[in-house]
């Protein structure tokens with residue numbers, strides 16, 4: 001039986017924002033953490049420092065998740081360093097980057113998420129866990145309204161969530177649970193600020209509707225907890241922040 005200090009979590013997009021906080025909370029909970037990032041190596045280094053300060057091991061793993069080769073290299077690194085994975089947190093996301101192909105949101109939020117699961121499964125221990133991080137705007141895509149700029153992200157993240165849910169029967173055979181954590185607009189983060197450029201006043205309006213917006217730390221704590229709470233059923237969706245909105 002593995003003791004708690006040998007558990008290993010891989011967090012995608014852990015160099016900043018929500019993912020960086022998730023890495024810190026998981027280290028606090030006793031996980032060694034693989035910090036995946038795309039381009040912000042110095043920020044990823046800072047996160048690794050925080051993980052090590054908490055007495056856990058950190059592995060920096062640069063990989064563009066839309067590149068199959070880079071992802072394979074990352075998984076190879078994890079295999080060499082830790083030999084297994086207990087928890088996969090699929091946090092990295094995007095779609096508002098400049099100069100990308102029109103299908104980039106689908107490449108990152110759908111194709112890369114499935115590939116991350118496919119490549120991680122051979123390393124994952126039975127009884128392990130996968131957490132997919134999404135937004136209310138994406139989770140309720142097709143049911144509730146979405147800001148125009150965010151539409152490709154909402155659509156592709158919804159497709160990603162549905163594709164991962166389709167893995168549940170296969171995962172259940174190995175007692176691996178899938179948990180979805182969905183957030184309202186997160187206070188102080190970059191994506192709502194980018195959306196606000198097209199819709200002036202968007203953040204303040206949403207804050208008034210909701211009463212309060214979750215902070216990155218609150219959202220990250222819920223994500224990290226969903227990786228730990230043994231009572232959660234597979235397929236559970238955890239909502240952070242109000243799910244009522246008007247646009």
Ligand SMILES: NC(=O)c1ccc[n+]([C@@H]2O[C@H](COP(=O)([O-])OP(=O)(O)OC[C@H]3O[C@@H](n4cnc5c(N)ncnc54)[C@H](OP(=O)(O)O)[C@@H]3O)[C@@H](O)[C@H]2O)c1
Pocket residue numbers: 012013014015016017018019036037038039040041063064065066090091092093094108133134135136182183184185186187189190191192
């Ligand atoms: N912000 C919100 O208001 C909000 C609300 C609800 C849900 N969420 C969800 O929360 C999660 C985190 O959001 P966030 O606001 O913290 O994001 P963020 O600040 O934009 O950070 C994105 C992270 O993903 C990484 N990343 C981006 N493209 C990548 C790629 N192709 N390959 C590998 N890594 C890549 C970035 O790496 P680099 O730093 O190296 O570029 C960064 O670490 C996302 O799933 C998002 O949908 C966010």
